Amino acid sequence: MLSRTADHLFWMSRYTERAENTARMLDVNYQTSLLPQSDAVALVGWQGLLSISELLPAYQSKHGDVVPEKVMEFMVKDESNPSSIVSCLRAARENARAVRGALTTEVWETQNQTWLELNRMLKAGEFEQDPAQFFEWVKVRSHQSRGVTVGTMLMDEALHFMRLGTFLERADNTARLVDVKYHAVESDFFGAATDKDQEYDFYHWSAILRSVSAFEIYRKVYRDVIKPERVAELLILRADMPRSLHACLNEVVENLSVVVAGTSSETMRWAGKLQAELQYARIDEIEAMGLHAFLTRFLDRVNDLGGRISRDFLMAEAA
Amino acid sequence: MKLFDEMFEALKSQSAVLESSSNLAFDLPLREHYRSYAQWLAQQPNATMQARRAEAEMIFRRVGITFAVYGAKDEDGSGTERLIPFDLIPRIIPAQEWNRMEAGLVQRVTALNRFIHDVYHDQEILKAGIVPREQVENNAQFRQVMMGVSVPNQIYSHISGIDIVRAPTASGAGEYFVLEDNLRVPSGVSYMLENRKMMMRLFPDLFSQHRVAPVAHYPDLLLETLRASAPSSNTEPTVVVLTPGMYNSAYFEHAFLAQQMGVELVEGQDLVVKDDFVWMRTTRGLKRVDVIYRRVDDDFLDPEVFRANSTLGVSGLMRAYRAGNVGICNACGTGIADDKSIYPYVPAMIEFYLGEKPILNNVPTYLCRQPDDLKYTLDHLSELVVKEVHGAGGYGMLVGPAATKQEIEDFRAALLADPARYIAQPTLSLSSCPTFVDAGIAPRHIDLRPFVLSGKTVQMVPGGLTRVALKEGSLVVNSSQGGGTKDTWILEV
Numbered sequence: 001m002l003s004r005t006a007d008h009l010f011w012m013s014r015y016t017e018r019a020e021n022t023a024r025m026l027d028v029n030y031q032t033s034l035l036p037q038s039d040a041v042a043l044v045g046w047q048g049l050l051s052i053s054e055l056l057p058a059y060q061s062k063h064g065d066v067v068p069e070k071v072m073e074f075m076v077k078d079e080s081n082p083s084s085i086v087s088c089l090r091a092a093r094e095n096a097r098a099v100r101g102a103l104t105t106e107v108w109e110t111q112n113q114t115w116l117e118l119n120r121m122l123k124a125g126e127f128e129q130d131p132a133q134f135f136e137w138v139k140v141r142s143h144q145s146r147g148v149t150v151g152t153m154l155m156d157e158a159l160h161f162m163r164l165g166t167f168l169e170r171a172d173n174t175a176r177l178v179d180v181k182y183h184a185v186e187s188d189f190f191g192a193a194t195d196k197d198q199e200y201d202f203y204h205w206s207a208i209l210r211s212v213s214a215f216e217i218y219r220k221v222y223r224d225v226i227k228p229e230r231v232a233e234l235l236i237l238r239a240d241m242p243r244s245l246h247a248c249l250n251e252v253v254e255n256l257s258v259v260v261a262g263t264s265s266e267t268m269r270w271a272g273k274l275q276a277e278l279q280y281a282r283i284d285e286i287e288a289m290g291l292h293a294f295l296t297r298f299l300d301r302v303n304d305l306g307g308r309i310s311r312d313f314l315m316a317e318a319a
Numbered sequence: 320m321k322l323f324d325e326m327f328e329a330l331k332s333q334s335a336v337l338e339s340s341s342n343l344a345f346d347l348p349l350r351e352h353y354r355s356y357a358q359w360l361a362q363q364p365n366a367t368m369q370a371r372r373a374e375a376e377m378i379f380r381r382v383g384i385t386f387a388v389y390g391a392k393d394e395d396g397s398g399t400e401r402l403i404p405f406d407l408i409p410r411i412i413p414a415q416e417w418n419r420m421e422a423g424l425v426q427r428v429t430a431l432n433r434f435i436h437d438v439y440h441d442q443e444i445l446k447a448g449i450v451p452r453e454q455v456e457n458n459a460q461f462r463q464v465m466m467g468v469s470v471p472n473q474i475y476s477h478i479s480g481i482d483i484v485r486a487p488t489a490s491g492a493g494e495y496f497v498l499e500d501n502l503r504v505p506s507g508v509s510y511m512l513e514n515r516k517m518m519m520r521l522f523p524d525l526f527s528q529h530r531v532a533p534v535a536h537y538p539d540l541l542l543e544t545l546r547a548s549a550p551s552s553n554t555e556p557t558v559v560v561l562t563p564g565m566y567n568s569a570y571f572e573h574a575f576l577a578q579q580m581g582v583e584l585v586e587g588q589d590l591v592v593k594d595d596f597v598w599m600r601t602t603r604g605l606k607r608v609d610v611i612y613r614r615v616d617d618d619f620l621d622p623e624v625f626r627a628n629s630t631l632g633v634s635g636l637m638r639a640y641r642a643g644n645v646g647i648c649n650a651c652g653t654g655i656a657d658d659k660s661i662y663p664y665v666p667a668m669i670e671f672y673l674g675e676k677p678i679l680n681n682v683p684t685y686l687c688r689q690p691d692d693l694k695y696t697l698d699h700l701s702e703l704v705v706k707e708v709h710g711a712g713g714y715g716m717l718v719g720p721a722a723t724k725q726e727i728e729d730f731r732a733a734l735l736a737d738p739a740r741y742i743a744q745p746t747l748s749l750s751s752c753p754t755f756v757d758a759g760i761a762p763r764h765i766d767l768r769p770f771v772l773s774g775k776t777v778q779m780v781p782g783g784l785t786r787v788a789l790k791e792g793s794l795v796v797n798s799s800q801g802g803g804t805k806d807t808w809i810l811e812v
Contacts, residue, residue: 001583001601001602002583002585002589002599002600002601002602003589003600003601003602004585004586004588004589004600005583005584006602094565097383097565098564098565099574099584100383100574100578101574101575101577101578101584102578102584105382108383109381109382109383112381112382112383113381116380116381157602161602259602313602314602
């Protein structure tokens with residue numbers, strides 16, 4: 001298939017996934033903000049959200065202090081913010097439109113309908129009226145987009161590039177989400193200074209679990225109280241947890257192995273290596289290394305992998 | 320008296336139609352092929368039709384059947400995508416009328432292709448003095464680069480959109496006239512196909528009651544035509560559709576046709592010429608391209624030959640083309656045959672190349688470059704339609720009877736300044752067709768664009784795209800100026 005087509009498909013899926021993850025993070029922060037907590041703690045949550053997306057400077061130059069309503073508006077409706085939900089869904093739809101012929105009618109119509117509906121909702125003020133409902137809608141549209149893709153697309157290169165986009169983006173987003181906890185408690189990762197803080201700690205960790213729809217999964221897998229190292233293990237190392245780094249890398253490797261031609265075996269090797277590390281790692285080793293350091297390194301390598309895939313397949317080769 | 324000349328027997332003058340009231344008078348004598356439909360229509364409550372219209376609009380928006388207007392903003396001030404209004408009431412043509420029109424179209428397009436071949440080879444028609452040499456060789460649409468280039472099957476215009484109107488002759492009988500030949504990159508066929516799909520979805524019962532000739536096989540015929548234009552050596556040619564990109568006004572159609580044919584939709588940046596062959600950049604390296612259905616104008620095709628700053632085309636494409644290594648549909652240089660100043664000579668071409676009498680009528684045309692014609696035109700501006708020779712999209716024209724005194728005087732000045740830029744034609748009483756507008760059902764002017772495919776044979780699907788001028792009294796059907804479209808039925812009665 002055309003490199004340009006593959007590129008559009010890849011980014012269409014990435015942006016759809018990014019919109020979903022942004023909605024997930026905002027939803028969790030919004031839900032958490034409804035709990036009794038000090039303003040300082042609440043602020044740390046919103047600030048963490050901006051910093052994991054590397055958007056704190058952009059936000060501050062526009063709005064100054066971190067104010068929950070402003071952060072939500074910035075992350076949902078602000079078209080000048082490339083990571084806002086409206087920007088992501090616009091980019092997803094523009095990419096889809098550029099290759100609508102390579103998509104099934106259902107996939108294209110789902111993307112287009114999402115975009116039309118989003119505009120209608122924002123215009124009607126439905127986001128402000130009920131943010132939780134709005135975030136839920138973004139998630140549902142993303143589920144629908146993935147479902148219609150898997151359910152209707154021919155299982156050829158086009159589908160594999162779309163899946164690659166989805167799982168690379170998800171790996172990136174989950175890593176950032178786990179890292180946000182680090183931003184929140186900084187050096188105090190596994191410890192707790194006071195009983196009160198420990199209590200908040202529970203809510204923060206459970207909020208992270210909920211944001212990746214993993215609260216019930218945690219209980220089912222561990223049958224234990226919420227312990228930070230187990231949360232980290234679930235979201236990083238469990239291959240059966242659909243949003244974990246390990247599960248994402250499994251998908252990346254699987255889809256990549258179908259599309260690689262001889263020339264790109266180096267990319268395959270990098271992906272395989274990253275996958276193997278997750279497969280054979282133990283959470284206590286990661287702890288020893290430091291969670292933040294581990295995640296930072298992981299993000300660099302996922303980023304590098306994305307760059308390699310672009311160079312191998314998606315960029316127009318010089319004649 | 321109310322007259323819908325496509326639906327009713329008597330074809331009266333336009334003014335009679337416009338002065339009448341706006342209620343559909345079903346007691347007038349119906350033309351045979353409209354009888355059953357009119358009966359059905361009379362039974363449809365207005366609310367039902369309103370609901371169907373809303374449904375159609377909703378579906379077109381969801382499917383993204385839109386066109387882009389350059390530099391325009393939509394209602395939200397954000398995008399540039401518009402819907403082309405779709406009218407619920409079909410335009411019906413009886414099969415025997417269509418059969419004659421089809422024969423006329425095959426004849427006309429065959430002669431036009433012979434003419435283009437001749438112009439770029441032996442120029443017999445110029446030598447015979449039938450078309451003036453300077454009209455061809457001094458024409459901006461004449462492509463020197465095409466001289467002596469041989470193309471597969473000697474076909475240049477593979478896809479031809481011929482604009483046809485129905486109007487009364489002196490005797491008052493309805494007759495078809497060719498208004499314009501579009502031999503460069505005619506568009507609109509996707510609307511023909513989508514309109515039919517929409518009608519079948521909205522009114523399935525109508526299709527069980529009427530024997531409407533199907534059109535959905537157009538992409539198959541198109542693919543067959545394109546494959547027939549491949550360099551002769553290749554039995555399994557790779558066909559692509561070349562689009563200027565998603566911001567082009569006809570992008571939906573480009574994507575639609577590529578998808579329906581199952582071929583790649585490419586942009587200039589996806590193609591590269593190496594060793595005089597054309598290749599596309601794929602995820603598995605370069606792949607040979609044999610036929611390009613280009614939806615990019617000549618001027619932008621190859622910066623080596625045409626506009627040097629064009630990024631829409633492919634550098635070296637004309638080298639590959641002249642070497643016979645790639646087919647381009649339509650060929651370069653077809654503009655020489657659809658130019659408005661060449662149009663008056665088409666009937667003579669048909670006689671010259673085919674030795675036949677033209678089946679389809681031309682509209683009498685005054686070439687303002689000729690002193691006598693210019694004088695006649697200047698004396699009759701208020702009765703004539705004056706068009707720019709190279710104009711398109713309904714721009715740059717004067718509709719005399721509808722123009723103000725000032726507009727006529729402005730046009731007179733422009734005409735005198737550069738007469739060769741203009742032609743003039745009598746204002747035809749274009750037929751109208753019942754159309755569902757806000758006020759109810761009212762007559763609106765229509766034309767018809769059948770799409771003629773020329774490969775190893777000349778073929779077409781029955782019908783074409785009916786465009787309708789939605790503004791009351793307007794004769795301009797172009798979508799960029801408030802035109803809409805209708806489904807077109809070729810009906811066995």
